[in-house]
Amino acid sequence: MEERPCQPCGGLRVTEHTEHTVETDENGNQRPVIRQWTGLCGACGGSGVVYQ
Numbered sequence: 001m002e003e004r005p006c007q008p009c010g011g012l013r014v015t016e017h018t019e020h021t022v023e024t025d026e027n028g029n030q031r032p033v034i035r036q037w038t039g040l041c042g043a044c045g046g047s048g049v050v051y052q
């Protein structure tokens with residue numbers, strides 16, 4: 001087992017997440033919404049390293 005920097009987040013511990021949803025506005029119209037946020041990397045669990 002060797003400790004390596006996490007590839008998906010590059011060792012930064014966080015990654016960009018994108019979520020596509022459909023919301024209904026006040027007029028009852030459905031429109032697509034894309035939400036983006038920076039959150040904990042799912043590949044390394046926020047540690048920044050993986051063990052291989």
Ligand SMILES: [Zn+2]
Nearest residue numbers: 006009041044
């Ligand atoms: Zn990571």
